[in-house]
Amino acid sequence: MEKYGTLLAVDDNTGILTALKYCLNEVFDKVLTLDEPDKMMALLQQEAVDMILLDMNFSLGVNSGQEGIFWLQTLQKRHPDIPVVLLTAYADVPLAVKGLKNGASDFITKPWDNEELVHKLTDVMKKQRELEPLDKLESDHIQRALDKSHGNMSKAAEMLGITRQTLYNKLKKMS
């Protein structure tokens, strides 16, 4: 089976890390583990990590998930290209919403189902591989601009930061 590069799992419970490692070794070429999130940034400088599985509570007695959100945001800033999947025991709807709105690729609750976990992670990796060609990205964005300006080409061109004439040309070539 084709594997998916390097995964980094971060959780303060080393038992969980062992379980994750055992379960995910078949799916990733390499599974790194870390029980202190503040060492994460240093590690990412040294290793080429393709995906991060992140717990959300590290300080004893605090289960708000705020730490997880903090590290997620930090990762999004410094490594926007690495997908982050959140994994937490103290999950509720608002926390899941907050995690996903902050850019997490998925949100999984403990205890997890191994098969489902593998499925979700491989799903993320598959999506991660895809990269739209520049011209498709462009035409989608142009479509969005036209939608937002209700078809007004002049305004759409201004939004896009291009000349009306250029937008006109691009539209002609697209159709």
Added chain:
Amino acid sequence: MEKYGTLLAVDDNTGILTALKYCLNEVFDKVLTLDEPDKMMALLQQEAVDMILLDMNFSLGVNSGQEGIFWLQTLQKRHPDIPVVLLTAYADVPLAVKGLKNGASDFITKPWDNEELVHKLTDVMKKQRELEPLDKLESDHIQRALDKSHGNMSKAAEMLGITRQTLYNKLKKMS
């Protein structure tokens, strides 16, 4: 106060629609309501709707939220430019995750807090207004391609569907 165009609220409970209308009239120029989701597409042809607030359960006795996911997907296909906020009483973490991963802009549980609802909806509308200029979109995407190819310009260029030379030029201009 500046208002945010037209909102469409879809819920089978007309009492809820009335409550929503009452609460959101101050924030939107126009609040449309609909108690049957299958009439939504027809309505969207006639009215220029800027945002949709969508319940997730319409058939009596079914509370899985599947109907909401279905209509969300349909909307994403036909009107990817209209943000959809989900609003449901039968919420759990997996459903929230599914909703957001299917492109919902936010996920709110019933009973809702009026102030929070208004805050979340205006937040979505504010984000909706922003549109990146084409050149920023492009340079971000190029950055992504370079990250994914670990700095290999030839491979990045191929991913992007442009010449290596062109990528080279663009990078020179960017820096």
Added chain:
DNA sequence: CTATTGTGTCTAACATTTAGACACTATTAT
């Protein structure tokens, strides 16, 4: 150590983008 792959640079043909102009057609406000 030797293929292979990637980089930096060049050329010359080709294409796109730009600012500016013009007549014409909606839209809006009065």
Added chain:
DNA sequence: ATAATAGTGTCTAAATGTTAGACACAATAG
């Protein structure tokens, strides 16, 4: 209804960007 405004389709000519192809050289992998 009419005048003012904003948007469209089209044109030029100059400036800029893109392309394929070539070449020497550096880095990497077998």
